[in-house]
């Protein structure tokens with residue numbers, strides 16, 4: 184088992200442990216938090232089926248009592264009703280501020296757990312145990328959480344650091360391949376913004392990744408955590424350098440929204456968004472190294488789209504883009520690739536956005 188620590192300039196810190204089949208060690212760490220012997224586990228029905236009992240058994244063996252909160256599975260439950268359910272259960276079972284909340288699941292459960300832990304009695308010790316690859320490389324550290332509102336995704340939430348992120352890569356054995364692919368898109372993005380060797384390694388290893396070689400997935404997780412860490416540690420509250428992690432996301436969000444969040448999954452949209460960012464950078468003469476072909480190869484191998492679905496109308500894409508959170512008074516901010524492992528911020532004024540966007544759509 185390996186350990187990394189994410190220390191923020193605001194003086195908070197998040198211990199991250201990573202290993203294969205580490206349930207016992209995770210529980211030992213939870214006990215070392217010197218928190219209460221009563222904890223809550225938040226999970227969903229799918230993940231509970233595989234991983235709730237072993238965790239409960241280990242906690243019980245070590246004298247801990249756990250309240251169980253098992254939600255239905257799905258992004259549509261990342262809402263205020265689920266937060267109410269969680270808070271009511273914490274309250275009914277008498278959890279106090281020293282009782283850890285353990286979120287065991289994908290990004291949805293990590294986001295719900297983070298939000299609930301941050302507001303119940305003004306903050307419980309939060310332990311994230313990500314079980315999807317996306318949550319391992321992205322959603323389980325960095326301190327963001329949130330829920331969706333009727334008006335859009337992730338519109339309510341807080342910044343709240345877990346005390347412990349415990350990543351057991353052995354659980355990836357049961358993760359569907361499509362879900363692995365969605366997480367891998369974020370790992371590819373990490374390579375594209377900061378580490379060309381990592382990008383090339385993913386490109387070269389795609390068959391072994393698809394075969395879910397656990398040691399390899401652990402290696403990728405380690406590298407991705409390290410890269411995201413370097414961006415978030417300096418910019419915990421997302422005012423500056425953290426923006427580079429949005430490569431492919433401004434275009435991607437427009438694609439997701441234009442397809443009503445049904446036509447394209449976030450991972451599919453971000454993959455396409457990165458291809459669009461390459462096109463856009465080329466069109467303004469800033470792309471020094473074009474890696475579209477390699478990216479297309481990776482996405483295709485993962486069964487992800489490399490063309491914008493024809494039913495997504497360009498005008499409605501443009502409309503959704505204009506509602507993006509990343510827009511400020513002087514226009515739109517895009518993260519664009521300059522070369523493999525290097526990105527830059529590019530501003531586009533509102534009068535230029537249509538041309539800029541339509542060129543990027545031309546994949």
Ligand SMILES: NC(=O)c1ccc[n+]([C@@H]2O[C@H](COP(=O)([O-])OP(=O)(O)OC[C@H]3O[C@@H](n4cnc5c(N)ncnc54)[C@H](O)[C@@H]3O)[C@@H](O)[C@H]2O)c1
Pocket residue numbers: 227229230233256257258261288289290291292294314315316317318321322323324325326327328329337354355356357358359362365
């Ligand atoms: N807070 C952040 O920094 C951050 C970053 C990225 C994404 N997110 C959020 O994360 C969410 C997406 O996360 P996700 O892709 O993990 O989705 P998810 O949580 O819905 O998980 C995907 C699916 O995989 C299943 N699953 C998870 N682990 C499994 C396992 N080991 N075996 C079998 N099935 C398993 C889940 O039950 C679900 O059906 C979005 O809501 C997104 O907004 C948050």
Ligand SMILES: [Zn+2]
Pocket residue numbers: 369432449453
């Ligand atoms: Zn993303």
